[in-house]
Amino acid sequence: MAFRMTVQTLLVLQALLRDPGRERYGLELSEETGLLPGTAYPILMRLEKEGWVSSRWEDIDPVAEKRPARRYYRLTASGATEASAAMASARRPTRAALRGLLEGGQA
Amino acid sequence: VNRGRVPVVGVVLLSIGTAGIVAAAPTLGHSFNEVVSECCAVVSLTVCLLAVVGPDRVRAWFRLGFAGVCVRFGSGAASAVPGVWMRVAAWLMPGSVGQEWLAEAHSVMFEAAPGVRRSIERSYLLAAWHVLVVAWAAALTGRLRAARAARLPGGRGR
Numbered sequence: 367m368a369f370r371m372t373v374q375t376l377l378v379l380q381a382l383l384r385d386p387g388r389e390r391y392g393l394e395l396s397e398e399t400g401l402l403p404g405t406a407y408p409i410l411m412r413l414e415k416e417g418w419v420s421s422r423w424e425d426i427d428p429v430a431e432k433r434p435a436r437r438y439y440r441l442t443a444s445g446a447t448e449a450s451a452a453m454a455s456a457r458r459p460t461r462a463a464l465r466g467l468l469e470g471g472q473a
Numbered sequence: 474v475n476r477g478r479v480p481v482v483g484v485v486l487l488s489i490g491t492a493g494i495v496a497a498a499p500t501l502g503h504s505f506n507e508v509v510s511e512c513c514a515v516v517s518l519t520v521c522l523l524a525v526v527g528p529d530r531v532r533a534w535f536r537l538g539f540a541g542v543c544v545r546f547g548s549g550a551a552s553a554v555p556g557v558w559m560r561v562a563a564w565l566m567p568g569s570v571g572q573e574w575l576a577e578a579h580s581v582m583f584e585a586a587p588g589v590r591r592s593i594e595r596s597y598l599l600a601a602w603h604v605l606v607v608a609w610a611a612a613l614t615g616r617l618r619a620a621r622a623a624r625l626p627g628g629r630g631r
Contacts, residue, residue, distance in 0.1 A: 392581040403581045404596030407574065408603040415611065434580040437573075
């Protein structure tokens, strides 16, 4: 993993991992993560650069559809594996912290 | 880099810069020496801009408008068209990165509720520096790698 795993990155990965095979566009991802689309864009860009995510532009005629084409994102096969591992390792310190808190409370 | 455009773009930049300095000198109370040094700064800035960014991109900065990217879909969606600062940020990005960034912003703003479009635009603008840094880093690394590969025997990399 060549990049820093921030809370925002984990939120994006979590949303993508909910249904790894499904493609999502910017607004959909923003609604699922609670992040503003502008914030999610550089994260998705980095994930795509690392090969975790692939993207494609919707193949429509914008004039006929009366809306601009969407950019769809989905996890790649290796990205899904890496993302699951990243999510698991992100949860681990939280468990340890909770255990520490519980032990501290009992003492 | 389109070498043919270097003189034209250079002359335009130099004219704008020096005219601005000379016009502002009486108001700012600058001495002759200060005006000369400011003109030298404009010359070096122009040379740096042309060398690093390229004349085509500098020309693009003057032409405000991203044809084909931000199509207006009726008057009701006018607020979904990214503003001038979004376009300026997009031009600062290398290659097609800016165009893609702007097209995605437009697509998201178009489908969002009209009340949140401005906050979405602001979020794109606030995160633009991040996209700029990542994109330029990738572009410069690619150029360096290509230059290094060209220097290898046979003019080809691995």
